[in-house]
Amino acid sequence: MKRTSRDIRTANRYEVLRRIIARSPTSRQELAAATGLSLATVATLVGELLDLRMITEVGFEDSAGGRPRGLVAVHASGGALIGVDIAETYVRVELFDLALNVLARADEDVSPGESLPEQVVGHVAAAVGAVVARAGVGGARVLGVGVSVPGQVDRSTGLAAYAPNWDWHDVPLLDLLTEHITHPLYLDNPLRASAVAELWCGAARGRGDAVVVNLGTGVGAGLVLGGGLHRGVSNSAGEWGHTTIVLDGRPCRCGGRGCVEAYVGASGIMRTLRELGAGSGLLHPGDQTATLAALGRGLRERDPVALAVVRETVRYLAAGIANLVNLFDPEVVVLSSWVAAALGEPLLHEVREAVARHALHRPLAATEIVLSPIPTDPVCLGAATFALEGALRPVGRRTLQRAAPARRL
Amino acid sequence: MKRTSRDIRTANRYEVLRRIIARSPTSRQELAAATGLSLATVATLVGELLDLRMITEVGFEDSAGGRPRGLVAVHASGGALIGVDIAETYVRVELFDLALNVLARADEDVSPGESLPEQVVGHVAAAVGAVVARAGVGGARVLGVGVSVPGQVDRSTGLAAYAPNWDWHDVPLLDLLTEHITHPLYLDNPLRASAVAELWCGAARGRGDAVVVNLGTGVGAGLVLGGGLHRGVSNSAGEWGHTTIVLDGRPCRCGGRGCVEAYVGASGIMRTLRELGAGSGLLHPGDQTATLAALGRGLRERDPVALAVVRETVRYLAAGIANLVNLFDPEVVVLSSWVAAALGEPLLHEVREAVARHALHRPLAATEIVLSPIPTDPVCLGAATFALEGALRPVGRRTLQRAAPARRL
Structure with missing residues (x-):
């Protein structure tokens, strides 16, 4: 279960972006100090993020002597992320800009009788369509859709392995969603999503x-x-x-x-x-x-x-x-x-x-x-960050998002 | 609770030595692949371990073309480590060479009436003296003594914070041991020690x-x-x-x-x-x-x-x-x-x-x-590795072993 050097590069790129989102503007020097990475590595990763237009140069730090330090900030409109919280009694979908501000939200009730995967997927598709329309972002700006589903999830195959509430066993949820949603999809569960939300924006920062x-x-x-x-x-x-x-x-x-x-x-x-x-x-x-x-x-x-x-x-x-x-x-x-x-x-x-x-x-x-101090739905927020993580992989498409996942963020 | 770059250097040095002990002889290239560190970093760390005489150069790998790769191996007689397992009913002490072979062992029974820290420390001192004498290693070769004590341990102050069996609360165990044992001492508990033993030599390898x-x-x-x-x-x-x-x-x-x-x-x-x-x-x-x-x-x-x-x-x-x-x-x-x-x-x-x-x-x-597949006492083995970890810190003396510990091995 060792991480490959590619996993490590992806994780480092993600970590640098996470720091920039958490605190913009910031300098490469601050990022190196915060992440423990070398300044050279940080400079390379920042260059990649600039190329992806996820961040922008925003001037120079006030300097008490010495060479002024360039500052970078997240490019909020550089892309949109969608987070989907499938719960037992509702489906909630939020659309975020890259600074993780909520631009649109849609809710659907799931009634106790609706336990078929197709019924749940129908609610997700409707709500995703609604937030894209409401936010007024072009579909092309959506970098990905993170989907949280209760129970145990096999990320490499896109299966909802076990969801006790609906008695789902090995439901091919990613395939079902793909029939309705054309953006890259990333599946996980609410435990993971809410933990990441606290790590990025909440009490675990x-x-x-x-x-x-x-x-x-x-x-x-x-x-x-x-x-x-x-x-x-x-x-x-x-x-x-x-x-x-x-x-x-x-x-x-x-x-x-x-x-x-x-x-x-x-x-x-x-x-x-x-x-x-x-x-x-x-x-x-x-x-x-x-x-x-x-x-x-x-x-x-x-x-x-x-x-x-x-x-x-x-x-x-x-x-x-x-x-x-x-x-x-x-x-x-x-x-x-x-x-x-x-x-x-x-x-x-x-x-x-x-x-x-x-x-x-x-x-x-x-x-x-x-x-939890997070004012919006932490599961949507966390699910959106999974989509962001996926988009940072060198090739952010479906073949890759099914590859073996990195073991830690 | 961030790790400093010094923590990271110590952890990397330790990880490289751990790999060499697990598999000798080995090359810098293999070590880089196994640890995910760059070849340049590995070469630096290997140089430090050579300087410390903990490892030695042992020739070159058979090479199918290309420059031959130098091999290093653990220098078993380059030092001795002592592991102490203080349990509720016994004290067991083992002395190891750097390849983690047991060179000597001593046991003392702890009777139910012996609950005073001084009584327990007396058993430890006697058994440590016995293994040093039996192994015939000069005291100067002992790089350190790792001590496992049941319950919760404050590594930074050397306190046995809470040992329910003896109703110990904040017992200054490290100070008491220092009166009898002149080698550097490292305190932790059997949960940590047995976990590290499995990681190095057992079912968690x-x-x-x-x-x-x-x-x-x-x-x-x-x-x-x-x-x-x-x-x-x-x-x-x-x-x-x-x-x-x-x-x-x-x-x-x-x-x-x-x-x-x-x-x-x-x-x-x-x-x-x-x-x-x-x-x-x-x-x-x-x-x-x-x-x-x-x-x-x-x-x-x-x-x-x-x-x-x-x-x-x-x-x-x-x-x-x-x-x-x-x-x-x-x-x-x-x-x-x-x-x-x-x-x-x-x-x-x-x-x-x-x-x-x-x-x-x-x-x-x-x-x-x-x-557990470990044939000897896993707690002694794990405790000895804590002493090894301590000896790898730039200054392996008592002032430093009380500094804030690295959060992971």
């Missing part, structure tokens, strides 16, 4: 080790380790939702029992609500979004049933997060995705208190637990 | 991602990720023994409940034995070593109580290992330390079967589960 806890219909942990994404050998790392926390506990949709997801995923929370307060009016049967929104309102209004449901959920969630703290010893744990957003600060408060009862003192003291 | 499951009095997971050791931000990563697997389950010596260690650590196994078969004659009260040896014999003889105890233990162990597979998606899971050695192949067989009932199909299919 400048951090070496971060765990991004996704709380949605499915739950999992995106892993930033050693400054890069940890994918694992089969691109399946981070399946925290399917780690056992109560041996022989609640059945989980993965077929196991006592998984974290069975307690803290949206349907696990709805089950707890039914057990603790069916008559409370918070439950919207069959509608996770409405139920979690009602719980969020209930929390803010100190509704006793809402408080009890969240406390019971946090008993499991905090033990699961403490497991991550004890295993990874990260600098930060980020709570992300729509359930975390719906329950917000009150959830964070309960989690912090409860994690302290489980985690070991030393790693706990070294970490902080925060809500 | 050539692997990018490996999890080394330590099964002893304490249990934990040494993490090899992206080809290097994952330490975490406070050098506390891998505390798998203190992850919750049964919420509100058995009390654990860490103060928590339902931790993996409470079921699969040596005293957890003894408790299960008491619960399932107190009258069986397998239990040696107060003696973990004798009890586990008896269980190992019982397994091989198909003793029903031994089988029942191991099956019950594996229920928890397999769920815990499946959690690691689902989270890390590693190429290999290695069962290491003395409890794994005592229970051996029958344990491995049960574990493989049971993990398959918990882990997700895709990461499980990509991993293998093996017993």
